[in-house]
Amino acid sequence: MSLSFVNLHGASITPAKMEAMRAAGAEAERARRAANKPTELTHKGWRVVGIPPGLLESAKAEHASVIETARKAGLPGDKPFDEAEWLRKQRRQAVRSKPYMLREAAAQCAELATKGGWLEVRVNELTSK
Incomplete structure (x- = not known):
């Protein structure tokens, strides 16, 4: 069959x-x-990123508490907090979740974020292939 x-x-x-x-x-x-499949780059806007205010201070406080805990336990804990290394390794967060369509608007947002206490503020262009 x-x-x-x-x-x-x-x-x-x-x-x-x-x-x-x-x-x-x-x-x-x-x-x-x-x-x-697109053959050329597509512009998707501008994103403002940086380190939020207060994050550096909390990292310093956490480092100090870890050093204090190590000293209480009898371990060597004399390494000072390296701010430059922490800033270099820290992941940047978006100031605004939605990207800006105009570079001027993103630059204005970056300026306001810097005045608001954000650190290492950058404007990144978003593109896709």
């Missing part, structure tokens, strides 16, 4: 026709994927 297939109109479909339809579908899928 062999399987026989029919299309929606009731006409029989042979295995050769099924293979041809499968190959045509795969080719169409490849063409569709190739057409969706």
